[in-house]
Structures are given as structure tokens and as C-alpha cells.
Amino acid sequence: MKISTKGRYALRLMIDLASRPKNEKSSLKDIATRQNISDKYLEQIIAMLNKAGYVRSVRGAQGGYYLSKNPEDYTVGMILRLTEGSLSPVSCIDDDAQVCERSETCVTSIVYKKINDAINGVVDGITLQDLLNWQDEKNGNYVI
């Protein structure tokens, strides 16, 4: 029942980029250094975010990555779901799940659906901008 490093690093990566001035490029190496994460591993993670269009990349020297949209346009749910896959506690309640032969009588699925809704309710209600605001609060820069 754990979120893997893939999702957790992706979230930190996106917060890192969101903390930068708009459209400023960050090289992967710099992000990896700031976040203290292996750059070769981050490479795989940012590739997913890039393919999904969440970040833009510029190749070559002085290249790097930047957010394609504003921080308020990304929810935590978008980022975790992209990198982790479905956040549902069991695969049988996913939309693309094959029909389970126990579905007629199964009541545990009701529990799992409630858990799923609760998780999605949280992660879809938090944007990168919220995280930036919390970061400011932690640093003592209180926002109104």
C-alpha cells in the first residue's frame, strides 16, 4: 500500500520545476542535484512526464526542462497516476479491469471503492500551486 519512488520523485521533480521562474530551463543534472536523486533514474521518470506533455524539453547544450503549464494546472493526482499507474487499492475496481467472477457477491469491493474515492478526492484536490504555498509557509513566507 505504498507509493513507490517513481511517484514520489516525480512529485518532487514537478515541485522543483514549479519553484523555478516561469519558463526557466533546468537541466536534469541540476534537478537531480537539488533533489539529491540519481540523475539517471530521474531521467526515466522525467521521460514519462515529457511524453505526457507535463514538461517541455529542450535538447542540446544549455537545454533542460520546464513546466508546460502553470502550477495550478497540475494536480497531485495527475502526476501520481501518470507515474504510479492507477492509485486504486485493488485492480479489480479499475475501469479497464476484467469482470471478476466474484463480483456478484463480493462486498469487499465496496470497501475498496470507498478507499479509492477517498484517495482520489485528496490527490485531485491538491495542485502544485498548493504545494508551493505550503512551501512558502514552511519557509516563513506567509501568503495571505
Place this chain on the structure above:
Amino acid sequence: MKISTKGRYALRLMIDLASRPKNEKSSLKDIATRQNISDKYLEQIIAMLNKAGYVRSVRGAQGGYYLSKNPEDYTVGMILRLTEGSLSPVSCIDDDAQVCERSETCVTSIVYKKINDAINGVVDGITLQDLLNWQDEKNGNYVI
């Protein structure tokens, strides 16, 4: 971010026992047959429930297991937490977690705490009796 078979089977096992007449013993073999789960694997799972005092066991011929308390005294959270361990999405927010060096500035932990609270809110609010009621509803035996 998935609940493993251990927790899922434990839940089905407890529902199975709760569906039986009070204090009636069920042999592991019978439970395994009814639930269509490997009995040798269920053995390991029910051993945890037994050690925790959630079920009582009677050894020898005609022995078996039964619930030590009433269905309304077991929450889904108790059962899942016992068999799965902590349901938190990251280990760093657990009570027994060692202090993380990023905790000063980390804002993702706020997200994870909210997810954790949401999950616990669901699983601690559902008892085995609720599941029995839902089962009756599914079977067309509507309860008032």
C-alpha cells in the same frame, strides 16, 4: 499502491467467519474451499489473526476457528493494518518512522498525511457488521 492478497484474503476470511452462526467452528479447509483460496496460504494469514486474538482456535479433530468478538467489534482497518502493516502511502509519516532529513522543508509529506487520513477514515469507519449488511442487500435480503 495496492493492498496485497494477505490483507484481501484476511478480510474475506473474517467476513466468512462473521457470516457463520456465532461460535460455530469452521475448519481452515472449509473456509479455504468456500473462499477458493489455497488453504496452506490461508494458514499463515489466520495465524496472524489468531495471535492478535481476532479469532479463537480449537485444535484437533472437529476443531476450527471462530470469531472471538461480534462482527461490529472489528473494523476493516484493524484487519488490514494487522495483515498488511501500516496503510500509510509512505513510511516516513508512520509514528515509528525515523526522522527524515528532508522533513524541515518537505511539503509532499502533507499530501501523504492527507491521503493517510483519508484511507484511515474509510477503513476505521467500516465494521464487519457493515459488510454483512451489504452482503444481505446484495442477496436481496433487505435490512431495515
Place this chain on the structure above:
DNA sequence: GGAAACTATACTATTTTAGTAGGATATATA
């Protein structure tokens, strides 16, 4: 031209998951 940076694919060690296997111990019943 060369260095910096992204892209792509393959490989690997470790851990977790989902069981199996085999025997020891206890007890109801014949």
C-alpha cells in the same frame, strides 16, 4: 568541433509477493 544535454534501451541486484512443502502437536471419536 566539442561539450552539454536530452533520448532510448538494456541490464541487474534486492526486496516483496504469493504461495508450497513437510512435519510436529493436539484432540474428538471409534
Place this chain on the structure above:
DNA sequence: TATATATCCTACTAAAATAGTATAGTTTCC
């Protein structure tokens, strides 16, 4: 008291997931 039927206990294992490494290639700025 013999025996069948249970629980109890420990060890083992195949497969998958996790968390990265490694290597080679492509693009572009200077």
C-alpha cells in the same frame, strides 16, 4: 488406545516489482 482430523510451525521457492546502473546515441549551443 489407535487414528483420523485439525491446528501449529518453520523453511523454502518461483515470479514479479522496485530501484536503480550502464551504454550508446542524438541534438544543439558555443
